[in-house]
Amino acid sequence: MPNASKRILVGTAIALLAAAILVFPSLAPNPYILSSGVLVLNYAVLATSWNFVGGFTGYISLGHGALAGLGGYATGLLVVKAGLPSFAALAVAALLVAALAVPLGMAALRVRGASFVIVSIALVLILLLVFQSWASFTGGSRGLVVPRPFDLSRPEHHRVFYYLFAVLLAIAVLAWWLIDRSRFGLGLKSIREDEDKAEALGTPTFAYKLIVFVVSAGFTALAGGLYALWFGDLDPVFQFSILTGSYLVLMALLGGVRNLFGPVAGAILVGTALEYFKVEYGDTPLHLVATGVLLALVVLFMPDGVLPAIGDLLKRLDRTKKSSIREVTAAELAEQRKAAV
Amino acid sequence: MSLATHELRKAFGGVTALDGATVDFHPGKVNALIGPNGSGKTTYFNCVTGMIKPDSGRVTYKDRDLTGKAPHRIARAGLGRTFQLCRTFPRMTALENVLAAVPHGGLRSFRTRSDIERAMSWLTRLGIEHLARSEARDMSWGQQKLLELAGVLMAEPETVLLDEPAGGVNPALLDRIGTLIRELNAEGRTFVIVEHNMDLVMSISDHIVVFDRGRPIAEGPPSVIRSDERVLGAYLGV
Amino acid sequence: MQAGYGRAAPVLRGFSVSVPAGAIVCLVGPNGAGKSTVLKVAGGLLKPRDGRVIVAGKDVTGAGPQQMLGHGVSLVLQGHSVFREMTVEENVLLGAYTLRDARKIAERVAFVKEIFPVVADRWGSLAGLLSGGQQKQVEFARSLMVDPKVVLLDEPSMGLDPKATSTVFEQVVRMRDAGTAVLLVEQNARRALETADLGCVLDLGRVHISGPARQLLADPQLGELYLGGRPAEPVPDI
Amino acid sequence: LGTAGCSGDDQGSSGSSDPIVVGISLPLTGDFSEPGKGVQEGYEAWAKVVNDKGGLLGRQVELKILDDQSNADRVVADYEQLIGKDQVDLVVGPFSTRLVVPSARVAEEYDMLFVEPAGAAKEVFEQGFKNLFYAAPAVANDHYNHLAEHILALPADQRPKTAAYAAMDDPFAQGTAYGLKEKLEAGGVKTVVNEVYPPNTTDFSGIAAKVAAAKADVLVGGSQYQDGVNLIVALQQLGYQPKLAAFSTAPTNPEFAKAIGNKTTGILSPTGYSQDAPYESNKEFVEKFKAQFGKAPEEDQANGYTTGQVVAAAVTAAGCAEQGECQKKLVDWLHSNKVDTVVGPLSWDQTGKPQGAHMIQQWVDNDIKIVLPADVKEADFVYPKPAW
Amino acid sequence: MLLFQSILLGLLLGGLYALLASGLTLYFGIMRVVMIAHSAFLILAAYLAWWMHDRIGVDPLLSMVVTVPLFFAAGVGLQRLLLTRLRPATLTMMSVLLTFAIALTVEGLLGYAFTGTQRRVQLGYSSASFEIFGARIAVVKLIAFVLAVIALSGLYVLMKRTRFGWALRATIQHRDAARLLGIDTERVAGYGFGIGLATAAVGGTALSLDTTIYPSLHWHWIGPLMAIIVVGGLGSVPGAAAAAMVLGMAQSLLQIPMGTTWAQTVFYVALFATLAFRPQGFFGGRLAQRF
């Protein structure tokens, strides 16, 4: 019974969220709010993409910003240098980044825990160096200008991309859900808990990690590429930034990494908070302090995220206490068993 | 011939953990592997299941060479194992822990009725069904030990390698586990059990291999081992 | 005494035990009964929700492990608690962390090296690289470095081979003879009860039966339920 | 700078007494914060001067300034906000080429006039912007034109033979250095070292070692500020003495002399602005600026002020200042007219590129003075440079 | 000549890297904490040195009298107030995020207090140097190097030879067991963290002698330092020192043919090579986790 009511609750929540996302553009009072909406959706896709790796396998990557940057640059370069149509370029770019994620993942996923985090940071820094230095190809610090896919007025441009991001988000969330309920997903989660044990139980851990890393990279690249088409100006310093990567982690954590909509909720919260800090403390570096403090609070007091915290709260209101201790003595158990035989 | 190793050797720096272990386990039987602390039993399991690579020697299973294969491949070939220091998935519930051992297969949902029923029945057989929805990290040592056993049995490997299944398990329950092992063996499963609890070993095994310093020094049925002098000297300490 | 973890239901529900100096009290019970929890409370790792811990007539409820050590209470944990990335030497010497008397330490070191040969053999290697049983031995050796008034041992024989098990039980007896109060948790229940003076069966966080160890051992009903034997009359539950 | 809220008054038609709101995003924090703040002062000085005189078209001028944290993504959002949400009447540019390019695109797409104080690199003018105007005399690549002419005019035996270039990886900084490099190479001065370093470089000993080992006659630093100082100190540590050393922007900074141990004599730098320049409005600017901020204006401040002047000229001529049709009028007017500013008369080609040249300053007797071109010089060109 | 000069420069640079990396190694190897904020504190120390020099006029080296104890105390505080709250099971991962947050906070506060302007200590001997075998060594760089060597040796002795060092390592490996042996784990862990942070104070002072500082500079240091500790073998102080020297030298030498930017990639190339060929690091082994 609690299962059914829970399902109804979740169902309504999803419907409400979807409806809110869909009607937002028509309620947005001006193009600026709309463009902020695009940004938040972009964050939501990125955080959800991050969560394929972070949520399932427990490998925390601070380097996903770099994958998004790669997606953006690949899309841009394919349009500019190869003359591909924008969305063909986007698709090819995502495939390229996914392909590149194979060797990257093979190197990075060999190590666990802290080493992996370090590798992911290194990934950002090395790509930054390469994209800055290899100016003849990437445009270097001059940046890369990605032509607009549609000839639309700016507000219309925002609106179209808003819906494109919404579609991408829906696909990413769906993919996450599919994996979450699958055996593949359970295998990934067992990696998160104890990799050796999982392997001994027959899970091809390396292949699993690699597959999910590639999937994650693909979605991240799609988001990055779509962002490039929307935004138009790429600069290595901002495309390959640890800060972006860490915002994704913050969002996913804040929302809850074990939860389908955790990253989305986190993106909405953090995205809005970032805007707010900017407005409030915009002319001082205190926005960094605010971000830092927020992150610290989440890590210290809500390491499982907001959604699970709310879930716990609901559970606590629910009176029925659960306990792990056995409620019958060994003797009673023996009796029961005898009766059952 | 099922699980066998030939001249398996493994040294860690100066310590020779396995020193030419040639062993042949009897298929369809309950085999025991005993020996003093540090005689190389766990290392032997690790080599067999691919967790570490032997320096030399061969591991074969049903005439297939498994030496140096990845652990998951070996597991899929039909060898399941438990760990001496019990290893459960701490933040997964007991039920999920057991389900995680179901052979994996793509995006199909794991929440099939039969899987769950099977998992629950294993928990019940090991006396921890009341913990199905508790996370493993909240369990006592012995409970985790049992949970791990349930996990490996869920995978239904043809050959089950158990590293000290009795460590920390209540003796009353242990009797039941002994019975369970015999039952499963009767269904055709092969067991290789590392254990220091001689009562258990002597009562359930058909064939015993005794290790000392990384190699077998004796083997045979319990009655023979019980009175083997080398075993008495090296292991039982009498 | 009442105790539990986090917000979950209590694990110990009105449990009391007293351990006279110069006696071994053995605590047995099914997995998850709360034995380890009793020791953790007594050792100061877990604060009881209700009830008191009394050492030598003094109420020390709520004291941390460091203070408990000051009161002469020493606890050896269940499972493996060696410092894996430190050498055996460092592990053993850390056992004497609170001692300052170099000569006494040297004496103790010589003593543990003698009774556990593996400690001497592997003096310089990292403890984490030893086999499971070897680690257990190092751990026990570490606990022998001090002379506490009260020793709490959580399954000290788990994973040990028969020889080492005997050594451990000998040492427990030696401690008792030296006037130490020993509270021993064991799943190797028959052996433990043979050694102990008093026995106490714990189930569901309560004392089920307690009495002289020999008497418990002889009780056929207890045997079936907790030691492997015949069932006793059920105790009503709330 | 308490400025207009978010009310977004949509009917700011000319003739009303509402203030004219000018929207600006500036890098007040982050990498470009120092020059960013300089430009801010320039803007504020301009607004005060205009308002003291009764405003533009009889309306007061109000600045709405946002901080973009030196971040290109932010700067776009800022202009998006200024134009879309705050409905400002006019926008003017941020500091630095890196931020100008993306923000100019937003203005372009909302059909807004975009006069900017600091997008000097040539990339700015290659984007096809139709509404952009750079409010300074010359683009980066032309900053050293006078110096190049002078060097190449030296008698053959005095003329330097080799040159070393070290430039920050930044379109502007590289633009200045490479503008000179191109001309010197064409004139036969051999390039012996050509180094590019990322903006965040702090350790210059490696670059310095290369330059010192090559013993180049001329050293050209494509620098912003601190990197120039660091490079000089590293070179001093290695005992390298060039005959001629030129750095973009760094030497004009008030802290410069002290930072390199006062061994400044002979160091060169291009500038688009001089406090003593004879242009009509300049005297007023220097005077009022000093009164307002208690210090003399530098180049960054002048650039901000100039930007204001350019916009003001267009608004006055077109007789309007609001979003919509009016912006086109402003743009058209600027394309076909010349504006008198504190850096001299400015006019632009179709891409918004100004048509002037920079002057060359040199440290002489603990002061920085204009030495080139000869017709406006305040001191004689020192060559070769004394040891530092 | 250029080669010899570059080798010298590489050596001096390597010394500084070694000191800073060993602080990181301390947290990680001994405490399983990935301390992203280490370089933020490094910059903070440099700022304090600069500030004292600028305001009070004392030599930056003297600032250590204040910063080293201050940082030690701050480290103890951080550990006791924040890091202890993390669950042991997820300590490593969560510590990354927590210390990342601390880094952001420090950076923001630095920016707030001192603005984003680049700062540099101006000393009478900033550009002084002396010559050996035709190459020049700047006095400030030599001082920084000597500081690094002293701090590094002190650290090594402390960890391997003192009771405190043992207690610290025991605490990290099995906290409950350590408590049961009478070790005051809270205090010990706090001190351990304090010592790590104190190395940042020394390093920051050394850094301030010869480079520019600005609030976001710490990002610039994180990458190379992290790469060094992986190449050196996570947790090994001598390993970190050796890797730092080798990589510092390599960076310096590679600058000759490749230029500044590409030369920086040597750290990451080394990092990836390490992972490919010797994941446990080139200069120190780690336990196999399996059992």
Ligand SMILES: Nc1ncnc2c1ncn2[C@@H]1O[C@H](COP(=O)(O)OP(=O)(O)OP(=O)(O)O)[C@@H](O)[C@H]1O
């Ligand atoms: N990773 C390792 N590195 C170094 N030495 C090791 C390693 N693993 C095991 N050894 C050594 O190899 C020997 C055999 O260890 P193993 O764990 O196989 O013993 P075991 O027979 O399982 O003993 P126990 O009954 O105590 O579990 C021991 O001396 C141990 O110290």
Ligand SMILES: Nc1ncnc2c1ncn2[C@@H]1O[C@H](COP(=O)(O)OP(=O)(O)OP(=O)(O)O)[C@@H](O)[C@H]1O
């Ligand atoms: N950290 C914990 N959090 C929550 N519950 C716990 C925790 N540790 C133990 N428990 C629960 O408390 C009960 C008693 O555990 P305890 O470890 O004391 O049992 P035990 O008698 O020592 O069992 P074993 O023989 O298996 O070691 C168990 O039901 C267990 O599920």
Ligand SMILES: CC(C)C[C@H](N)C(=O)O
């Ligand atoms: C002349 C300067 C104001 C130009 C500016 N530094 C730029 O990046 O374009």
Ligand SMILES: [Mg+2]
């Ligand atoms: Mg073993």
Ligand SMILES: [Mg+2]
């Ligand atoms: Mg227990």
